[in-house]
Amino acid sequence: MPDVIVVGGGHNGLVAAATLRKAGRSVVLVEARERFGGVADLLFDGSTLSGEVAKTLGVAPDDRGDVVALGAGRTLTLNGSADDPGYATWQAWVTRVSTILASQLDQPAPDISKTAPVWPLAKTGLAVRKLGKKDMMELLRSAPSCVDDWLSEHMTDGLLKAALMAPALHGTWMGPRSPTSAASLVLRAAMQQATCSPRMLGEQLKTTAAGVGVEIVGGQAVQRIRVDEGRVTGVELANGDAIDASTVLSAVGPRKTLLDLLDPRMVPGKLAHQARVIRVRGTLAQLRLEVSGIDWPARRLRIVNDPMHLERAFDDVKFRRLPTVPPPLEVEVDGASVRVNCWSAPYELDGGWTEDARAALQDAMFDSLETALPGVRDAATVTELLTPADIEDQFGIDGGHPMHGELALDQLGPMRPSMQLSRYGTQIEGLWLGCSGVHPGGGISGRSGLLAAKAILGR
Amino acid sequence: MSTLGSTSNPYDAIIIGGGHNGLTCAAYLAKAGRKVLVLERRHIVGGAAVSESLYPGFTYSVCSYVVSLLRPWIMRDLELVKHGLKIVPLECSYTPQPDDIGLCRWPDPDKTRREIARLSPRDADIYPEFGRAVGRLSRFVKPFIDSPAPDPLSLNPKDLWQLLGMGKAFRELGDDLTALQFKLTTMSGVDFLREWFESDQLIAPMSCSGIIGTFLGVKSPGTAYVLLHHYMGEIDGSSRAWGFPVGGTGAISEAIASSARSFGAEIRCSAAVERVLIKNGKATGVVLQDGGDELHARQVVSGCEPRLTFNKFVGAEHLPSEFATQVNRYKCRGSSGKVNIALDRWVDFKHRPGDGMHVRGDIAIAPSTDYLERAYGDAKYGDFSKRPYINLVFPSLLDRGMAPPGKHVMSCFVQYAPYDLAEGPEHWPEKREAFGDAVVDTLAEYMPGLKDAILHRQVLTPWDLEQDFGLTEGNIFHGELGLEQLLFQRPVAGWARYKTPVRNLWLCGSGAHPGGGIMGAPGGLAAKEMLKAGAV
Numbered sequence: 001m002p003d004v005i006v007v008g009g010g011h012n013g014l015v016a017a018a019t020l021r022k023a024g025r026s027v028v029l030v031e032a033r034e035r036f037g038g039v040a041d042l043l044f045d046g047s048t049l050s051g052e053v054a055k056t057l058g059v060a061p062d063d064r065g066d067v068v069a070l071g072a073g074r075t076l077t078l079n080g081s082a083d084d085p086g087y088a089t090w091q092a093w094v095t096r097v098s099t100i101l102a103s104q105l106d107q108p109a110p111d112i113s114k115t116a117p118v119w120p121l122a123k124t125g126l127a128v129r130k131l132g133k134k135d136m137m138e139l140l141r142s143a144p145s146c147v148d149d150w151l152s153e154h155m156t157d158g159l160l161k162a163a164l165m166a167p168a169l170h171g172t173w174m175g176p177r178s179p180t181s182a183a184s185l186v187l188r189a190a191m192q193q194a195t196c197s198p199r200m201l202g203e204q205l206k207t208t209a210a211g212v213g214v215e216i217v218g219g220q221a222v223q224r225i226r227v228d229e230g231r232v233t234g235v236e237l238a239n240g241d242a243i244d245a246s247t248v249l250s251a252v253g254p255r256k257t258l259l260d261l262l263d264p265r266m267v268p269g270k271l272a273h274q275a276r277v278i279r280v281r282g283t284l285a286q287l288r289l290e291v292s293g294i295d296w297p298a299r300r301l302r303i304v305n306d307p308m309h310l311e312r313a314f315d316d317v318k319f320r321r322l323p324t325v326p327p328p329l330e331v332e333v334d335g336a337s338v339r340v341n342c343w344s345a346p347y348e349l350d351g352g353w354t355e356d357a358r359a360a361l362q363d364a365m366f367d368s369l370e371t372a373l374p375g376v377r378d379a380a381t382v383t384e385l386l387t388p389a390d391i392e393d394q395f396g397i398d399g400g401h402p403m404h405g406e407l408a409l410d411q412l413g414p415m416r417p418s419m420q421l422s423r424y425g426t427q428i429e430g431l432w433l434g435c436s437g438v439h440p441g442g443g444i445s446g447r448s449g450l451l452a453a454k455a456i457l458g459r
Numbered sequence: 460m461s462t463l464g465s466t467s468n469p470y471d472a473i474i475i476g477g478g479h480n481g482l483t484c485a486a487y488l489a490k491a492g493r494k495v496l497v498l499e500r501r502h503i504v505g506g507a508a509v510s511e512s513l514y515p516g517f518t519y520s521v522c523s524y525v526v527s528l529l530r531p532w533i534m535r536d537l538e539l540v541k542h543g544l545k546i547v548p549l550e551c552s553y554t555p556q557p558d559d560i561g562l563c564r565w566p567d568p569d570k571t572r573r574e575i576a577r578l579s580p581r582d583a584d585i586y587p588e589f590g591r592a593v594g595r596l597s598r599f600v601k602p603f604i605d606s607p608a609p610d611p612l613s614l615n616p617k618d619l620w621q622l623l624g625m626g627k628a629f630r631e632l633g634d635d636l637t638a639l640q641f642k643l644t645t646m647s648g649v650d651f652l653r654e655w656f657e658s659d660q661l662i663a664p665m666s667c668s669g670i671i672g673t674f675l676g677v678k679s680p681g682t683a684y685v686l687l688h689h690y691m692g693e694i695d696g697s698s699r700a701w702g703f704p705v706g707g708t709g710a711i712s713e714a715i716a717s718s719a720r721s722f723g724a725e726i727r728c729s730a731a732v733e734r735v736l737i738k739n740g741k742a743t744g745v746v747l748q749d750g751g752d753e754l755h756a757r758q759v760v761s762g763c764e765p766r767l768t769f770n771k772f773v774g775a776e777h778l779p780s781e782f783a784t785q786v787n788r789y790k791c792r793g794s795s796g797k798v799n800i801a802l803d804r805w806v807d808f809k810h811r812p813g814d815g816m817h818v819r820g821d822i823a824i825a826p827s828t829d830y831l832e833r834a835y836g837d838a839k840y841g842d843f844s845k846r847p848y849i850n851l852v853f854p855s856l857l858d859r860g861m862a863p864p865g866k867h868v869m870s871c872f873v874q875y876a877p878y879d880l881a882e883g884p885e886h887w888p889e890k891r892e893a894f895g896d897a898v899v900d901t902l903a904e905y906m907p908g909l910k911d912a913i914l915h916r917q918v919l920t921p922w923d924l925e926q927d928f929g930l931t932e933g934n935i936f937h938g939e940l941g942l943e944q945l946l947f948q949r950p951v952a953g954w955a956r957y958k959t960p961v962r963n964l965w966l967c968g969s970g971a972h973p974g975g976g977i978m979g980a981p982g983g984l985a986a987k988e989m990l991k992a993g994a995v
Contacts, residue, residue, distance in 0.1 A: 112641075113634045133612050137952045140612075144681065144942035145790075153788055177839060179681040179941055180645065277654040308840075315836060318678060319829065408680060409645035419638040 002028040002215070004456065005235050005245045007222045007261070010038025012435045012449030013251030014205035015053055017214045019453035027214045028243055030235065032221035032396055037202015039395060039402040040444050042286055044198055044300070044332040044339065052106055053446035068298035069163035070372040071305040075297060076159055086154035097139055098189035100131055105190055108451055109413040109422050109439040143183040148176035148307045158306030166302055166310060166328060170343055170443070171403040173281050175314030176307040180409050187407070191442050198444045199334065221396070225250065225257070225431065227266040232430030249452055251435040253397055253404035254417040255280055271427055274418040278437070279411065282388035282400030283317050285345035287365050289338040289380040294373060296333045303372045304328035313344035320350045322360045326368035338380070340365060347388035347400050358385055404437030416441050424455040432456055463494060469755035470496045471995045473745055474762055475732045475772065476929070476968065478506025481762030482715040483982030484967040486537050489722035493995045496754065497724060498745065500731035500929065504716045507928050507935065508977050510709025514915035516863040519799040520707035522919070522928065522935070524852055524870045525549065525821065526977045527701045528691060529711065530605065533979040537718040544714035546702040547857050551820035554664040555905045560810040562660055563817050578658040589655050590690065596640050597691040599632060604973040604980055607988060608946040608955045643683050644942070649828050651683035663831060664823045667848060670874060672936045672975060674792040676835030677828055681942055701821060703857045711977060735759050735772045735964060742964040758963050758994050760985065763929055764937040765789055765950040765970040773961060782960050785951040790944060793921030793933025794838060796876035798898045801915040802867040806906045819856050824849040824901060834875055841881025843894045846901050848874045873898050878921035878932040887922030894920060936975025937968050949974060957985040965989060
């Protein structure tokens with residue numbers, strides 16, 4: 001009987017498993033798919049692995065070069081040298097502030113519950129005050145505002161603004177005109193500590209975890225987390241096998257864990273309500289292509305015209321419809337294998353993701369590609385199109401939302417995924433949550449898994 | 460002795476703008492025995508809280524039209540009831556549907572329950588519980604609007620002590636309410652309500668309160684907060700949300716003005732201020748527009764919007780450059796218009812005819828959340844909403860004096876009408892009537908006989924609100940009520956305590972903490988701060 005069962009071999013599950021094993025616990029990790037890494041397979045642009053995680057696990061950063069923005073008939077390299085006069089000042093501010101905030105992301109969110117001690121809260125307050133009055137003032141003013149207003153105070157170039165803000169809107173269910181989207185950009189900057197290629201990350205982390213002695217079971221879905229008298233007793237697999245353990249760390253999303261993997265009779269009503277109201281409206285669709293004969297300007301591209309282009313694409317999400325404008329895209333090129341992400345495909349599409357809807361989305365994505373890089377349509381063979389519904393099915397994540405919970409102020413920090421669940425533990429003895437649905441969340445950072453493992457070890 | 464207002468015999472304070480906040484400030488200062496002069500540009504006091512007769516026999520509350528948060532301490536201190544103020548509660552919140560009887564929410568919980576149960580029995584069960592939870596939060600928030608905002612950036616022990624107290628009160632709410640408060644402050648109205656309710660026909664009208672006066676949609680984060688205000692109303696101490704002042708909103712201003720005069724304040728109308736007199740970094744008085752007369756005072760208080768105050772009356776040359784930058788970043792986007800209509804006769808709503816209790820409150824044209832979001836979409840791209848959100852009140856049903864017998868006044872608050880039209884704000888005059896038509900066309904879908912009954916119509920666009928009432932970009936709250944422009948950041952971080960970087964110049968309008976609506980709080984709090992600081 002292992003000390004801990006980790007449910008889900010996404011990057012956070014793997015990080016947590018390896019961390020626990022290295023601390024001397026016996027660990028079994030169960031992953032439903034044959035391929036490891038979960039959504040790391042889907043995300044690429046701006047995705048990063050936290051410096052601490054990378055160091056602990058020995059994952060080497062991989063320099064993939066500059067990001068290039070294509071749009072409004074122009075090409076712009078995002079390496080800090082764009083000649084918009086306000087850009088450098090803004091960038092310097094973001095760097096200063098995000099460095100201090102990043103230190104807060106490497107520890108559990110402050111506990112704001114009634115019974116929590118005051119001192120750690122005060123310490124967080126003091127850490128943030130280190131920013132100094134002027135930077136803090138700017139942070140408090142800018143964070144609640146919309147990212148379009150904020151960047152427009154500093155810059156005029158629409159393409160530059162759009163390319164900077166686009167990745168910050170991923171997983172937020174917001175557009176550039178949505179208040180608090182500026183906070184997402186600051187958070188995004190704080191997350192960015194080291195770069196590596198997420199596509200290979202899953203297999204790399206699997207090797208690391210196996211190397212330290214984690215027992216890994218692939219291709220087996222956990223069907224139920226067993227609970228007896230309010231305590232975890234183990235898991236049941238889809239093939240009928242059962243594994244006993246008194247500690248289970250679930251890395252497949254708080255909502256799915258609490259609503260699907262537990263016997264509903266074992267979940268107190270209040271806890272079930274907390275899980276039900278977690279917002280997980282996915283908007284990501286991925287087009288996988290084999291392309292030859294195209295001269296790519298960079299390995300990573302953002303195709304977008306200006307902030308209002310992003311806003312119109314968000315309107316499509318809001319009204320649950322297929323693209324009414326050629327959607328903004330992000331592209332990652334790895335030899336002939338090209339992946340294209342569209343972040344404005346609504347999970348809740350009116351009429352559902354039928355064959356016609358899929359064809360229309362693919363067409364719209366090609367229209368966008370073709371405008372930026374003429375000739376792509378003819379040079380490409382489609383290997384796969386993943387809609388949010390496919391992502392939900394294939395990756396087993398609620399709403400097809402790759403962050404297991406929208407990145408909004410009310411679902412971040414001490415509120416991620418709810419005030420009572422933000423410390424990785426749950427009201428069910430022995431059940432822990434450790435994926436990006438819990439603080440600090442976000443893209444590929446591994447922090448949530450690491451912090452969840454530390455929380456278990458701290459017990 | 461020389462005339463009051465000369466250099467040798469200055470006023471204690473001159474207040475620029477005779478809106479309800481300017482008047483409130485004046486009344487408090489006069490009550491404390493100070494020599495006060497209020498200067499109002501228009502021929503009538505009240506600013507945006509004004510009643511005027513633009514068609515014989517009919518009275519319009521030209522701009523603001525209902526009252527909810529007028530502070531009880533102001534009512535008491537200034538004896539507003541004695542000075543003629545009478546507020547009648549709104550009896551119902553009615554949301555008609557184009558093809559259905561729609562929803563009425565009544566003061567009587569049982570009646571409301573039956574109405575909501577028609578849409579969703581589950582929602583009907585939860586509705587009272589929701590009210591109780593949000594009501595408890597509003598009691599937590601209320602102290603914020605009744606005292607100056609503490610500054611978390613300050614190292615002043617008083618601020619820190621006040622903050623600590625707030626933090627303590629926050630935790631003492633208990634975990635469930637703390638979480639709820641957190642959500643309420645950051646979520647969109649629709650997302651927040653969806654955690655409780657399932658019926659879109661209920662969520663839509665409830666979410667509207669969060670968009671009034673903002674350039675945001677019901678699905679924009681941060682719009683849930685204003686829901687609280689609906690549970691904060693304090694007419695005569697009852698918790699009823701909204702009321703209608705007999706005589707229109709101008710009656711509030713008249714009562715405050717009458718109170719101010721009774722304490723000895725001097726109020727001059729048709730006296731537009733050209734600029735603030737500044738000598739050696741100190742405000743010493745004002746220069747009037749016509750004739751260039753100079754009036755001197757120990758303190759100058761502006762009830763006008765901050766950007767107007769600092770850019771027009773003061774001038775950037777008298778301001779620290781950082782402050783001037785922040786003032787220009789202060790967001791004032793107007794998003795609403797007003798249409799006032801004189802009706803020859805009562806016009807029925809298609810699915811709930813008659814002039815019964817269901818129309819003696821506010822009526823929201825908000826059939827669905829998608830409808831509201833589409834209305835916002837039009838404005839986002841620089842046009843008025845083809846099918847807008849309308850908040851409708853029939854003042855003549857609540858106060859017979861507003862229109863001749865058998866005839867009616869219809870007050871339509873309309874959103875969205877963006878100040879920044881795609882073709883530029885100066886093109887509003889040529890689009891004004893088209894905007895009015897969109898409003899009437901929308902209403903006619905619910906009130907088929909409307910068009911034939913219209914005797915007169917006044918259409919106010921954001922452009923008009925700026926030109927006629929001095930509201931920068933037509934923003935009805937003197938600056939958007941976004942999180943980044945509230946509390947210690949209203950209007951500029953560190954300058955939320957009514958003081959400004961120009962010595963002896965103060966703010967007392969809705970652009971100061973706690974913000975817009977007919978509350979009187981900025982005016983009252985500014986006066987108290989001035990007296991406490993020994994400035995007057």
